[in-house]
Amino acid sequence: MWKNIYLWLDERIGFNDLYTSLLDRPEPKTTWWNTLGSASMFLFVLQGLTGIFLTVYYTPSPDHAYDSINYIMQGVAFGWLIRGIHHWGATLMVLVVFIHMLRVFYTASFKYPRELTWLIGIGLFLTTLGMGFTGYLLPWNQKAYWATTVGTQIAGTAPFLGEFILKALRGGPDLSALTLQRFFSAHIWIIPAILAALIGVHLFLIIKHGESHWPKKDD
Amino acid sequence: MSDSHELSRRDFIKVTTGIVGGLIGAIIGLPSVFYLIDPALQEGGKDAWVPIGKFEDMQVGTPYPFSFTRVQVNGWERTASSFGGYAVRKSDSPDDLLILNSKCTHLACTVNWSAEAQAYLCPCHDAKFSMEGEVVDGPPPRALDIYEEHRISEDGIIEIFFKAG
Structure with missing residues (x-):
């Protein structure tokens, strides 16, 4: 019976095609450096999962943000583990995405026909940094508060639009409950949505074009 | 894997990926369950x-x-x-x-x-x-x-x- 169910689904979904194009597509001879994209993807999923778990207890309000994280760290079973993975995974993700970008640059993998993959990759790098920037405020401790004060102040030095950007980021002239709330919203909805969409296109392009071969001496 | 005792390169990769993936899943998955149901396991206030x-x-x-x-x-x-x-x-x-x-x-x-x-x-x-x-x-x-x-x-x-x- 399971076989029939499988066949029925396979006829409509095409598991074989999916499997071939996702996991069994032809690859040029590559190195461990070529696995960093998959590593970034894995970290994205890991951050997504641990992030979802954190929202079960975290409260994005100046009254409770710090206390709720304290509670996650000390009151909830394995809260320290979930938050620890999210905390270190965030740092690691920025690092891995950046090294992935360097690899693509040094092997010249951004050239025709993969320019668009590269451009979207830049978007992915920037949104990853955006995740880091918005997530940093959420613990609402001294470090978070002042880092965001400084970060938004820097954004505010942009010519002409500076003051507007500063107010838009902070939700007003100063850091407040609005800042925390909008950073939270950006961190769990807006930026992840953009990130996921970009990852979709990025993956599609990689499957479409395949990986570039490692450059030879005469390349 | 058929009858031969030798594991093909492909099968080795598959098995290794499965084991490592399963381990990672278990290490994160099991604590996550406890993390979610923790308040239900706590005793209420004190008598x-x-x-x-x-x-x-x-x-x-x-x-x-x-x-x-x-x-x-x-x-x-x-x-x-x-x-x-x-x-x-x-x-x-x-x-x-x-x-x-x-x-x-x-x-x-x-x-x-x-x-x-x-x-x-x-x-x-x-x-x-x-x-x-x-x-x-x-x-x-x-x-x-x-x-x-x-x-x-x-x-x-x-x-x-x-x-x-």
Whole structure:
């Protein structure tokens, strides 16, 4: 019976095609450096999962943000583990995405026909940094508060639009409950949505074009 | 893998990926389950003996009102809840003490002793209870609840055993 169910689904979904194009597509001879994209993807999923778990207890309000994280760290079973993975995974993700970008640059993998993959990759790098920037405020401790004060102040030095950007980021002239709330919203909805969409296109392009071969001496 | 004992390169990769993936999944997945259900596994507040008043102040025939507050910690928040009731002495015997919970058994409003009506009256739906807590009139389904466990301390203070949750 399971076989029939499988066949029925396979006829409509095409598991074989999916499997071939996702996991069994032809690859040029590559190195461990070529696995960093998959590593970034894995970290994205890991951050997504641990992030979802954190929202079960975290409260994005100046009254409770710090206390709720304290509670996650000390009151909830394995809260320290979930938050620890999210905390270190965030740092690691920025690092891995950046090294992935360097690899693509040094092997010249951004050239025709993969320019668009590269451009979207830049978007992915920037949104990853955006995740880091918005997530940093959420613990609402001294470090978070002042880092965001400084970060938004820097954004505010942009010519002409500076003051507007500063107010838009902070939700007003100063850091407040609005800042925390909008950073939270950006961190769990807006930026992840953009990130996921970009990852979709990025993956599609990689499957479409395949990986570039490692450059030879005469390349 | 068929009959040969040698593992092909592909199968080795598949098996290794499966094992490592399974391990990572288990290491993160199992704690996650406990993380989610943790509040359900916590015990509620603490049971305690709560003093309600001096025995000598409680007079036969007049319900003695008392109230107390218990603090419950939920996660990072403390919630204070108020409780109250009446200590009723039916006779001079110190054992003949009835301690009623003033929470109406109908919809949990607080009943008040009315000396005039010689009854506990509920402001919400006109329920009426006798001095000993029996329903006299109105919608309540049963008599007022009783704090069964109580004791008297050395200096003559009545304490009731409060069960949390």
